[in-house]
Amino acid sequence: MSLDLSPSPQLSARFSPDATGELIVDGVPETFAAESTERLREAVLGRVGEIAASAGRPVRLTVSDEEGDWLLAVHPDGSIGDEEALSVSYGAEHGPVSSRLATTREIPTTEATTREAPSRESFLYVERPRPDRAKQGFRGALARAGMPLSPSAAELRERAELDAVSRHWAGPRTIAIVNGKGGANKTPTTALLSAVFARNGGSGVLAWDNNETRGTLGWRTEKDDHDATVQSLLPATDSLMSAGARTADIGHFVHHQNADKYDVLRSNPTMLATEQRISSEDFDRLHTVATKFYRLVIIDSGNDESAERWLRMIDHTDQLVIATTALGEHAEAGALLLEALLQRDAHSARLAREAVVIVSQSERTGPASDVRRVARGFEPLARSAVTIPFDPEMHGGRLSFESLAPRTRRAWLHAAAAVAEGL
Template sequence: MFTTNNQPATPDVSAVFLGNGTVRLSIDGDTTSLQAGSEEELRSEVVARAHKLAQSHNAPVRVRVIEGGNTMLVDVNPDGSNGVANSAPAAPAAAPQQPDPLPAAPAEPPAVVEDEKPAAEPTFEWADDPEWQQRAKEPASTGWRSVLKLPAGKSEIEQRQQEFAQQMREAEERRQREERQRREAAEQRRIQEQQEAEELSRKQALAERRQAHKSKLTRTIQTNFQGTRTILVANPKGGARKTTTTYILGAMIGSTRGGSTIAWDANETMGTLGERARDDRHHRTVVDLLEDGAQHFLDIDSARVGVLDAYVRNQGDCHFDVLASDENPNRQDQIDAEGFRKVHDILSHFYRMILVDTGNNIRAAHFTEAQKHADQLVIPVAASHDSKNRALDMMAAFSAAGYDHLVAHAVVLVHETEPIERDDEGNPISNQPHELTAAEIASAFENRVRTVLPVPYDPKLKDGGEIDYFQLSPDTISAYREAAAAVSDALIDRTLQPGRHADAEA
């Protein structure tokens, strides 16, 4: 840095910054007003003019700068280097001929000389940070130090420290926030993984329980009853799901036991079991069996199961047969009590399980005859009050006729007429009106019969057409497995001699 003597040989230059984008520049008493858009531009303009003077005189030019109540001496050298002088000499008197001379030296405020060296840095928390050390070395960005490309002064260093400290605090807060978020996300993942593992374990345990329960039900259905058993499916109310129950229960028992099961439509009028069943290559019915086939079953030597195939309809992979009622109501009337006995006797020669789909007239001769041969009663009930009431009336009639044992061991199947949402354990999870109705109807049979079971709504059964057992919902299949096992349990308790069959719990 270059400093002049007390009596400079170069022009006397002063610059007064008026603070409104204007500077009053005086060179040897010649005053000029300069204007610019910013104070920085004014400073640069003053230095640029002083530089030209220094070059023209080939000597340093000292500029006395008055700005904001402070005075400093700036040396501008011919080679373009600049600096701040160590002290401020008294300003020379203004030329008398100037209309607006600069103030005499004694009237000026005491000179304030800014230290040209960067202020010593106080203890700074991030003093050793490489980023801060790099930023601290950057030249001044404001004021005369910026114009003269000098290191930042104390005030700017302090400002930079404040900004850097704020930046570092924000970075630390951000790091802590991100770390907290990372920990929270990790904890959420851990909780989610734990919940998923628990849910998977719960589902596996549920699947294992269901499989064990299914195996238990299967063994029960497969019990050897040591003789033919007749299951009566009855409810005098039309639309109570008698035919649906007979068919699906026959399919469940037949497929589980491996055959030797038949579903017989013993309706006093034209029944619909034949319509709901799978077609065969013939359309013969129970009346045809009585008229044309009974002669082949008069004694054991003439009885052949192959002959019976001409009258029953095989149901394929369901492993059971269907004996349909006649489509002519006049011919169906031939199935009186004697006709029932003949058909039942024939079927008992070739099947272990006979399911009888009855009509709506419990006083019909063949119905009362069916009561005599029944080993088990199944009562299908649509989830409606009229279906429930007719079933209760029938139960009372059974008891009055001396068949109270059939009522006491009956299995009631409550068929839901609308979907009911259930949890994994099969419990309803809402309180819709139709759910409450189904529960109310089921409760009407409790303590009167052996078992009351729900049968869920299945849209595959809604249209009343041919039943495709393998297209039914898993819930429907499960419900009928429960029903078949309940029927088998009742038969075990009532018709098997102790010690003559395998324990269903084994």
């Protein structure tokens, strides 16, 4: 049965994340505002239902929001349909019952013949495909109301990225967050990537401050009821590697982030750099302990690219991340580092070629075009370059994933998925 969806009246609706919207009826705009996006949708669709009732037939409504555009059919009784969904026959995909039944071969019934068991379907692993329904945004609201809308392209991308950061790999992985210039956003990048991986993939994520010149990762994360740092852990590495060491023993030396689910191994920002030098051998011992107790180790590198601990970190790294802002000196320092690693050795060159660059907008008034321009500039040097919008919660104070704006959280998920690709 075909629908009478004549082009008049011409209706289109636009929804914004701030619970405001606009319905355009034959070119005339009507504005709407509500206390929530759900209420906003109800108000706009109620108005379209009135128009359909006045017309005495279904009307075509074009809907636009941050997920994209699609077409709905609104009926005079207020019910809503999706033109694509209405054309789908949900029973056809299953086929006739007879095609799904197992058959039995005819076997001669003689005394000399051994009878074979008839073939059959397993009772244990029966695939019953479930229709995929939208869960987010306008489409998700309609799907929850009973209309079979499929996920938007944006929702499918988000689901794929959530799957990527939720994976557990066979064996531990080490990620190094690097840039030789101070203030390039290494510490927020370390903490927020750790949060994305831990919140989605479960525990087993360590953020390690490998900075001997007043690293601030400990200042910007939660502190447990002890003051342990890297210097506290070093004398205990042998006992932690012994057969009698228990998983919970590492808790004496790290600081758990209750909301974001990862642990922090702090440096000591009150000590002079000369008092907390770590040799290559020391780093090896620390890394062996870290990868015994954690599946994913994310290292805030510090700024001294000539330090033994910095160079040994590179030797143990599986995925390199360049953290930078849109400021020229930060971006140039990151690019020069990639070029230097290309010349160091084969392992370092591979890390440079497969690096992910995360460009954060560090100033509220800075144009987003500067961030995109820097990201494009890294494309010839690295595997991927992604951008993070300005968010005041990233600039000063304790870093908490939940306190970020929704679009910032979405950007960090995208960045973490790009990093996961290399693991």
